[in-house]
Structures are given as structure tokens and as C-alpha cells.
Amino acid sequence: xxxxxxxxxxxxxxxxxxxxxxxxxxxxxxxxxxxxxxxxxxxxxxxxxxxxxxxxxxxxxxxxxxxxxxxxxxxxxxxxxxxxxxxxxxxxxxxxxxxxxxxxxxxxxxxxxxxxxxxxxxxxxxxxxxxxxxxxxxxxxxxxxxxxxxxxxxxxxxxxxxxxxxxxxxxxxxxxxxxxxxxxxxxxxxxxxxxxxxxxxxxxxxxxxxxxxxxxxxxxxxxxxxxxxxxxxxxxxxxxxxxxxxxxxxxxxxxxxxxxxxxxxxxxxxxxxxxxxxxxxxxxxxxxxxxxxxxxxxxxxxxxxxxxxxxxxxxxxxxxxxxxxxxxxxxxxx
Numbered sequence: 562x563x564x565x566x567x568x569x570x571x572x573x574x575x576x577x578x579x580x581x582x583x584x585x586x587x588x589x590x591x592x593x594x595x596x597x598x599x600x601x602x603x604x605x606x607x608x609x610x611x612x613x614x615x616x617x618x619x620x621x622x623x624x625x626x627x628x629x630x631x632x633x634x635x636x637x638x639x640x641x642x643x644x645x646x647x648x649x650x651x652x653x654x655x656x657x658x659x660x661x662x663x664x665x666x667x668x669x670x671x672x673x674x675x676x677x678x679x680x681x682x683x684x685x686x687x688x689x690x691x692x693x694x695x696x697x698x699x700x701x702x703x704x705x706x707x708x709x710x711x712x713x714x715x716x717x718x719x720x721x722x723x724x725x726x727x728x729x730x731x732x733x734x735x736x737x738x739x740x741x742x743x744x745x746x747x748x749x750x751x752x753x754x755x756x757x758x759x760x761x762x763x764x765x766x767x768x769x770x771x772x773x774x775x776x777x778x779x780x781x782x783x784x785x786x787x788x789x790x791x792x793x794x795x796x797x798x799x800x801x802x803x804x805x806x807x808x809x810x811x812x813x814x815x816x817x818x819x820x821x822x823x824x825x826x827x828x829x830x831x832x833x834x835x836x837x838x839x840x841x842x843x844x845x846x847x848x849x850x851x852x853x854x855x856x857x858x859x860x861x862x863x864x865x866x867x868x869x870x871x872x873x874x875x876x877x878x879x880x881x882x883x884x885x886x887x888x889x890x891x892x893x894x895x
Contacts (some may be wrong), residue, residue, distance in 0.1 A: 562609075562613055562615075564610065564613060564616050565614040565710065567606075567609070567610070568616075568619060571603075571606050572605060572754070574599055574602060574606070575603060575606070575622075575623070575626060576689065577595075577599060577612060578596070578600065578603050578626060578630055578740065579598040579601065579626060579673065580888065581596045581630075581633075582596070582626070582630050583634050584631050585633040595775065596630070596634060596882070597634055599630070599636050600627070600630040600633075602629050603623065603626060603627055603630065603707035606623060606664050607620070607623040607624060607627050618861075627630065639865060643842050646675045647866060648821070648824075648825070649825070649828075650872065650876070651879075652825075652881060653819055653821065653822065653825035653873075653883075653884050654822075654868055654869055654872045654876055655873050655877045655881035655882065655883050656792075656818050656821060656822045656825070656873075656882075656883035657788060657825075657869045657873050658746065658820065658870065658873030658877045659818075659866075659867050659873075659877050659882065659883065660788075660792055660795050660818075660822075661790060661869065661870075662753065663791035663792065663794055663795045664724065664787050664788040664789075664791025664792065665791070666791065666853065667748060667787045667788075667790040667791040667794065668784070668787040668791075670748075670752075671748055671751065671755075671783075671787060671790070672752075674749065674752040674753070674756065675752045675753075675755040675756035675759065676756065676759075676891050677756065677765060678752070678753055678755075678757060678759075679756045679757075679759035679760040680758060680760070681759050681760070682756075682757065682760025682761065682764055683763050683764040688760075688762070689761070689764055689844075692757065692761065692832065694755035696827050698765070699731070699765075700785055701761060702761055702762060702765045702767055703767075706758070706762065706767075706771070706774070707770060707774060707845050708845075710837070710841050710842045710844075711767070711842050711845045711846055712719055712776065713841055715837045715838045715843075716838065718838045718842065719819055719834045719835050719837065719838025719839065720834070720836075720838075720839060720854055722833075722834040723830055723831050723834030723835075724838050725834075726785070726786065726829050726830045726833070726834065727826075727827050728780060729747065729751070729789075730785060730786055730788075730826050730830060731789070731823055732744075732747050733747050733748060733786065733789040733790045733792075733793045734793045734796065734819050734822065734823050734825075735793070735795040735798030736790050736793055736797075737792070737793035737794060737795070738796065738797070738800075740797040740801060740818075741794040741796065741797025741798060743799060744793035744794055745790075745794070746760060746869070747788075747790070748786075748790040751786065755783075759802050759872055762763070762834030765784055766793050768844025769851075773851040774776040774841055775846060776836075776847065776855055776858050776859075777836055777837075777840050777841050777844065777854040777857055777858035778833050778837035778840065778841050778858060780835040780858045780859065780862035781829065781832065781836065781861045781862050781865055782830065782833035782834075782836075782837065784862065784865060785826050785829045785830050785833060788822070788826060789822075789823070789826055792818075792823075793819070795810070795819075796816060796819050798813050799811040799812045799814075799815040799816075814882075814884050817883075817884050818882070818883040818884055821883055822883070829865065829880060830836040832861065833861070836857060836858065840854050840857050841854065841857075
């Protein structure tokens with residue numbers, strides 16, 4: 562084969578492919594089709610030139626061109642900001658809506674256990690006395706509960722709260738791989754702790770302080786943790802009852818959704834951490850009245866529920882499942 566004749570015959574295709582690759586972000590539909598066609602043809606040309614072994618420089622030129630064209634054809638995607646917007650406007654809320662009965666059930670169960678524990682402590686003085694000496698209980702009720710929100714600088718406290726809550730939520734989700742049993746344990750511990758503190762505060766006539774400081778951030782924070790627990794249980798249940806899917810496929814699909822949900826919940830918990838650090842802390846310090854703080858907490862919770870049951874419902878009905886989209890097939894090299 563005369564390599565010079567071959568190069569002269571196909572140089573027009575190579576130059577045209579070079580121009581299309583440079584303009585890859587501004588191509589119309591016909592030019593995209595042309596780009597794919599030329600990529601396949603020039604890949605064949607590269608194979609021919611390489612097999613001839615006559616012109617290493619031309620092999621290098623075509624190899625670089627084919628590599629750039631392959632990236633343009635198989636690696637093209639929307640800008641990252643569009644992926645981010647799509648995640649929070651479709652993927653994440655759709656996951657929450659699809660799994661709503663799991664985390665609503667988790668919410669009811671956890672709150673029910675916490676309420677039962679609180680009632681038990683308030684109703685039975687022996688239980689109250691068993692929780693600590695009168696001096697210790699008085700220290701917790703009169704000082705430590707409220708001081709918790711102001712003993713550290715606001716910013717570092719918010720970051721600490723966010724890290725802790727994100728870790729609890731991640732545990733609740735990830736423990737689903739063990740059939741959800743550890744998830745139930747984590748959620749039970751949280752319910753018992755919440756109920757015990759509520760019982761102590763209410764039993765000593767400090768219900769106003771307890772709810773006034775817990776609810777502004779706790780409505781959103783606890784909802785996020787309940788969501789994590791529900792998703793962890795659903796992940797575990799996919800191993801127990803995969804339905805019409807294979808057990809491996811069901812677990813993989815629910816696992817991908819669970820990871821996506823964990824990322825979204827980290828943002829929700831970041832918001833609740835800001836409320837806890839900046840609103841609850843300033844409420845303790847007397848800078849924000851309790852009714853205002855409660856209003857902020859209720860507003861955050863209402864917005865979250867609207868986000869799930871309006872935005873998430875719409876995305877779910879449009880077919881969004883929260884699973885990753887099928888990757889485009891790679892263009893074959895001839």
C-alpha cells in the first residue's frame with residue numbers, strides 16, 4: 562500500500578473530524594451524526610495505517626485524533642451543574658417519595674417508642690429515680706440540656722452537629738445490608754435517648770424548654786434520620802423479599818438509590834445543623850424568641866414535606882426511580 566496515496570485520499574475526512582471535535586459543544590444533530598460516522602471511519606484508517614507500519618508519525622497523528630473523537634462521542638454529557646440541579650429537583654425527591662411509606666412508618670414507630678418511654682418516666686417516680694441521683698438529674702434538667710446548645714461557638718457547633726447526624730443517618734442506611742437488623746437497633750437507641758430526655762424534662766416541669774429547644778431544628782433533623790432509617794430497612798427488605806427481581810438485582814437497585822439518598826440527606830442535615838447552631842443556640846442565649854424559633858422549624862419541615870410530596874411525587878409519576886440512568890452505548894471501533 563502506498564501510504565502517501567492513502568493519506569491524500571482520506572486527509573479530508575481527518576481534517577473534517579478535527580474540526581468537528583474542536584466544535585463538539587456546538588454541534589447540531591446532523592453534525593453529531595457526522596462526527597460518529599467519521600470517528601468510525603478514521604478508526605478504521607488508523608488500523609490500516611498501523612498495520613502497514615510505514616509511517617509512525619501518521620499513526621501518532623491519527624491515534625491522537627481518534628482518542629479525542631472517542632472522548633467527544635462517548636464522553637459527552639451535560640454540564641455538572643445540570644446534573645446537580647437534576648439530582649435535587651428529580652432524583653432525590655423521587656427517591657423520598659417512592660419510599661415514603663417506609664420512612665413514614667419508621668417515623669411513627671420511633672416517635673411512638675419515644676413517647677412511651679417519656680410517659681413511663683413521667684408516670685413512675687421509681688423509673689425517674691433510677692436514672693440518676695437527684696443532684697445529677699437537676700444538673701441535666703436545669704443546666705446541661707440548654708447549655709449543650711451554647712457551650713461551643715455557633716459555627717463549630719453546627720459543623721459538629723451536622724457531622725454527627727450525617728454519621729447516624731449513614732449508619733441507618735448502610736446497616737440495611739445486614740437485612741436491616743442493625744438499622745432497627747440504631748433507630749431504637751435514638752428513640753430511647755429521645756424518650757428518656759423528654760421524660761426527664763417533662764417530669765420536672767420543663768416541657769416548655771424541651772420542646773422550645775428541640776422542635777426548631779429537631780423537626781427537620783429527626784425527619785431526615787427517620788428517612789434514613791426507612792431507606793435502610795427497605796434496603797434490607799430487598800434481600801428478604803426481592804419480589805419479581807432477582808435478589809442481587811433488587812439489592813443493587815435499592816442500594817444505588819440508598820447511596821443517592823444518603824448524599825441528599827447530608828444536605829438536609831446540613832440545613833438542620835445550621836438551624837440548631839444558629840437558631841436554637843440564639844434561642845438559649847435569649848436573642849431569638851421561642852415562638853420565632855418554632856416558626857423557623859415548622860417552616861423548614863413544611864418546605865421539606867412539600868419538596869417530597871409535590872416535587873418528588875411529580876418526578877416519580879414521570880418515571881424517575883432514583884436509580885442511575887443507563888449509560889450510552891460506546892461507539893464500536895471498526
